[in-house]
Amino acid sequence: MGEYDDVCVLVPTLNESETIGPVVESFSAEGFDDILVIDGGSTDGTPSIAEEKGARVVQQRGSKGKGQALQEGFELTDAPIVLMLDGDQTYRAEDAKAMLEPIFDGRAEHVIGDRFADMESGAMTRLNQFGNGVINRAFALIHGRDYQDILSGYRALTREAIERISLTEDHFGVETEMAVECVKHNVRTEVVPIRYLARPDESETNLRPFRDGADIILTLYKMAKTNNPLFYFGSVGAVSTIVGVVLGAYVAYEWITVPKTSHEVIAVLGASAILFGVQLLMFGVLSDMIVTLNREQTRQLEDLAERLSDEPPADGVGPAADGPAAGEESVGAADEAEAEAEREPSPTSSRSD
Numbered sequence: 001m002g003e004y005d006d007v008c009v010l011v012p013t014l015n016e017s018e019t020i021g022p023v024v025e026s027f028s029a030e031g032f033d034d035i036l037v038i039d040g041g042s043t044d045g046t047p048s049i050a051e052e053k054g055a056r057v058v059q060q061r062g063s064k065g066k067g068q069a070l071q072e073g074f075e076l077t078d079a080p081i082v083l084m085l086d087g088d089q090t091y092r093a094e095d096a097k098a099m100l101e102p103i104f105d106g107r108a109e110h111v112i113g114d115r116f117a118d119m120e121s122g123a124m125t126r127l128n129q130f131g132n133g134v135i136n137r138a139f140a141l142i143h144g145r146d147y148q149d150i151l152s153g154y155r156a157l158t159r160e161a162i163e164r165i166s167l168t169e170d171h172f173g174v175e176t177e178m179a180v181e182c183v184k185h186n187v188r189t190e191v192v193p194i195r196y197l198a199r200p201d202e203s204e205t206n207l208r209p210f211r212d213g214a215d216i217i218l219t220l221y222k223m224a225k226t227n228n229p230l231f232y233f234g235s236v237g238a239v240s241t242i243v244g245v246v247l248g249a250y251v252a253y254e255w256i257t258v259p260k261t262s263h264e265v266i267a268v269l270g271a272s273a274i275l276f277g278v279q280l281l282m283f284g285v286l287s288d289m290i291v292t293l294n295r296e297q298t299r300q301l302e303d304l305a306e307r308l309s310d311e312p313p314a315d316g317v318g319p320a321a322d323g324p325a326a327g328e329e330s331v332g333a334a335d336e337a338e339a340e341a342e343r344e345p346s347p348t349s350s351r352s353d
């Protein structure tokens with residue numbers, strides 16, 4: 001029995017022939033026997049290399065995206081723990097132990113490998129570092145947790161966590177979705193420092209910074225609707241209110257300083273923007289109350305479910321059904337004892353008399 005028998009290493013790949021071999025080899029050498037590669041239609045022989053090195057290779061059914069590949073992978077394995085990573089040799093098998101420790105210890109159900117803790121120079125372009133910084137800060141602001149590196153591709157998840165969260169993003173929005181879903185469903189998450197290496201020269205990233213960056217930011221915003229509606233509605237409401245106030249101030253200024261100018265159209269626009277903005281803000285506050293109440297109730301239900309599942313199972317239906325009868329018997333017995341006591345006062349009571 002190996003230490004990692006419960007773990008499935010899940011690797012989505014798209015044209016990673018330069019690196020998939022060493023990736024599979026290094027994880028095998030570290031003691032992982034169950035390595036599942038989900039290939040998105042590579043044309044460079046990635047699947048055969050992975051298979052040759054001992055991985056189980058499955059062709060992605062839908063042809064689109066890393067996110068979809070991961071969702072398929074989660075369905076294909078029933079291992080109690082999934083360790084996911086890129087097939088581009090940027091994450092090290094040596095860090096797997098640290099990644100899994102919080103789960104083995106029972107401290108976490110989701111572990112994120114923090115690439116910024118120890119990044120090889122040249123591993124990430126300045127643009128991507130900047131984008132990651134903005135996205136991590138926006139996540140912390142909107143969703144109220146600081147996970148330091150929400151876009152990391154090196155993550156460990158328990159099966160229960162995978163079943164609690166729901167993933168729908170097909171492309172590079174999937175890591176963001178995972179982070180938000182974990183906040184939403186109270187999945188205990190821990191961040192672990194890891195080393196992040198540069199891709200070898202010959203291999204190329206599949207990420208297009210502007211398109212995928214926009215996709216990720218949109219995911220972050222969309223998901224605020226149910227997790228932080230005050231931000232989702234409030235941000236648009238605040239912008240609209242500010243625009244309205246600026247327009248109104250301009251109209252008022254002109255009206256005072258330039259006699260006989262009234263700017264009716266701008267005034268109407270400004271007033272409408274303020275009305276719209278304030279309504280959205282109020283709607284945001286109301287939705288926030290609903291979400292907060294709902295979260296509170298969900299937590300109570302989860303507590304209850306946990307307490308019920310912690311209780312030792314009833315001794316079967318029979319004895320439970322017998323319960324009331326037994327109870328009646330004992331009540332009957334107590335009644336009899338009471339009646340007896342009334343008939344024959346105890347020595348104690350006679351003394352007190």
Ligand SMILES: Nc1nc2c(ncn2[C@@H]2O[C@H](COP(=O)(O)OP(=O)(O)O)[C@@H](O)[C@H]2O)c(=O)[nH]1
Pocket residue numbers: 011012013014015016038039040041060063064065066069085086087088153204205206207
């Ligand atoms: N199966 C599958 N894997 C993909 C797809 N797109 C990217 N990947 C893999 O997902 C991982 C992350 O992509 P990568 O290009 O490394 O993105 P980066 O780490 O942000 O530069 C890599 O192992 C890719 O080969 C896809 O459409 N299908």
Ligand SMILES: [Mg+2]
Pocket residue numbers: 086088090153
């Ligand atoms: Mg990568």
